[in-house]
Amino acid sequence: MTGxxxxxxxxxxxxxxxxxxxxxxxxxxxxRDDAAEERLWNAAEAFHDLGVSFASVTYGAGGGTRxxxxxxxxxxxxxxxxxxxHMTLVNHTTEELQDMLRGYAERGLTNLLALRGxxxxxxxxxxxxxxxxxxxxxxxxxxxREMPECENFDIGIASFPEGHYRxxxxxxxxxxxxxxxxxxxxxSITQMFFDIDHYLRLRDRLARADREHGSKPxxxxxxxxxxxxxxxxxxxxxxxxxxxxxxxxxxDAANGDEVKNKDAIREVxxxxxxxxxxxxxxxxxxxxxxxxxxxVRATQEVLHNLGMAPAWGxxxxxxxxx
Numbered sequence: 001m002t003g004x005x006x007x008x009x010x011x012x013x014x015x016x017x018x019x020x021x022x023x024x025x026x027x028x029x030x031x032r033d034d035a036a037e038e039r040l041w042n043a044a045e046a047f048h049d050l051g052v053s054f055a056s057v058t059y060g061a062g063g064g065t066r067x068x069x070x071x072x073x074x075x076x077x078x079x080x081x082x083x084x085x086h087m088t089l090v091n092h093t094t095e096e097l098q099d100m101l102r103g104y105a106e107r108g109l110t111n112l113l114a115l116r117g118x119x120x121x122x123x124x125x126x127x128x129x130x131x132x133x134x135x136x137x138x139x140x141x142x143x144x145r146e147m148p149e150c151e152n153f154d155i156g157i158a159s160f161p162e163g164h165y166r167x168x169x170x171x172x173x174x175x176x177x178x179x180x181x182x183x184x185x186x187x188s189i190t191q192m193f194f195d196i197d198h199y200l201r202l203r204d205r206l207a208r209a210d211r212e213h214g215s216k217p218x219x220x221x222x223x224x225x226x227x228x229x230x231x232x233x234x235x236x237x238x239x240x241x242x243x244x245x246x247x248x249x250x251x252d253a254a255n256g257d258e259v260k261n262k263d264a265i266r267e268v269x270x271x272x273x274x275x276x277x278x279x280x281x282x283x284x285x286x287x288x289x290x291x292x293x294x295x296v297r298a299t300q301e302v303l304h305n306l307g308m309a310p311a312w313g314x315x316x317x318x319x320x321x322x
Contacts, residue, residue, distance in 0.1 A: 008082050009154035010111045011186040013053040014217055014286045020308035023053035023287040025084075025219070028076075028294055030057065030068035039294050044076060046296045050309050053287060054082035056113060056189070066100070074107050084156065085109050088117025089140060093132035097143060105149040113156045114140045114185065123237050127166070138176075141183040157181070159188035159206075159218055161198035165239025174205045181206075181213040189219045189289050192234065194272070195243050196279050220280050223291040224298035225250065225269025228258050246272060270298060274305040281306070 008016075014023060026047050031037040047055065057073045059066070069085060076083040085104060089097070104112065116137045119125040129135045134143070137157060144150045157180045160173060167173035177188065193199060199220055206214035225231045228250045235242050249272070253264040277288055290299040296312075303309035 007077060007108055007110050008054075009186075010054050010082060010084050010156060011154050011217065013082055014187070014219075016053070018053065019051045020303070021306060022281050022285065024051075024303065024308065025054045025056065025287055025289045026052055026299065027056045027058060027221075027289065027291045028072065030072050031294065036294065040072070041075075043292065043294050043296045044079060044081065046300070047292075048079055048081055050300065050303065052081065054084050054111070056084035056289075057086060059086035059088050059115070059117070070103065070107075070109075073109050077107075077109060082111065083109060084111040084113055086113045086115060087140065088115045089130065089134045089137070090117040090120060091130055091133075093130060094134060094143065095132070097134070097140065098147065101144060101147060101153075102149050105147075105153075110150075110153050111156070112144065112153055113158070113189065114144070114180070115158055116140075118237075124165075124239070136179075138180045138183045141180055141185055145184045155185045156219075157185040157188045159190050159202060160240075161190050161193040161195070161202045162240050170205065174209055177206060178210050178213055181216055182210070185216070187217040187219060187286075190221045191238050191240060192221045192223045192291055193240060194246050194276070195241075196276060196283070199280070199285075200283060217286040219287045219289045220285050221289045221291060222273055222276060222302075224273040224302055226266045226298055227262065228254055228265055231269075266298070270301050270305070273298075273302045277302060277306055 016023070028040055028043070031040045044055065055076055057069050057076065059069050073083040073085045087100065104110070114137045119127060134140055141155055144153050144155060157177070159177050163170045163173040164176070167176060181188070190199060190202070203218050206218070208214070223231070223234065232242065249268050250265055253268045254261050255264070258265065280288065292299050300309050300312045304311050
């Protein structure tokens with residue numbers, strides 16, 4: 001490759017010694033303004049101190065955050081943190097994708113999450129291939145593997161515990177996932193979910209269909225719930241479901257007023273995520289990937305409940321809001 005490879009491969013971080021019971025990682029979003037940027041870097045420093053294994057940086061629909069994604073990932077890599085850069089096919093020609101990949105290689109950003117991406121504006125709109133671009137994430141993986149500059153890239157993909165909402169059925173979703181793994185992806189990170197059985201069935205489906213490639217690590221994506229409205233919206237956009245028993249727990253906590261009882265909702269959300277994480281650890285999950293919304297506190301509380309982080313609070317000597 002042309003640039004200095006200063007990044008540990010994400011797939012290798014899963015096998016390294018970790019101070020906690022299992023590695024944990026986080027997802028960041030490129031900031032939209034100065035205040036959000038400060039919050040992101042505070043979060044990055046805090047997660048670095050907590051021993052995060054890697055940090056992923058999302059990529060907005062239509063490439064709207066392309067430059068910010070690159071800038072954030074490059075700065076994260078100097079913290080130093082292992083940075084995983086998301087890339088989608090939306091609104092990019094093949095030539096543009098190649099240019100972007102060369103730019104990542106030159107900067108030593110060799111961890112890539114290869115995604116097809118959602119249509120800009122309406123994620124549930126019909127998918128339309130960009131003229132001169134690629135159709136499937138598998139083709140992006142193949143493109144990376146064909147480029148000499150990217151020979152050291154470590155590639156991850158998305159996986160879907162309930163099946164991708166565009167797949168006709170679970171068998172088709174399994175086949176699509178395996179195509180990407182066979183093309184050269186080393187692991188997958190799941191869409192957020194709230195039913196552990198969906199994750200376990202995904203793992204079983206893939207391993208049963210292809211012992212070699214289907215047994216590659218599946219990292220569970222977790223989002224500590226701090227708002228009922230927010231989690232409903234996130235699940236709607238993802239084409240996934242919120243289990244009825246969990247929704248009932250959250251509604252009981254809200255007690256008819258989500259604003260007034262936001263702390264009670266948050267308490268349930270932290271408790272649920274902790275319960276999920278405990279079972280995932282027991283089931284052998286290779287890493288816990290937290291979707292943080294660029295905040296630390298909720299994730300740190302879950303990690304503390306797992307015995308993997310100190311407690312949070314100003315009375316405990318913390319000098320910034322996390």
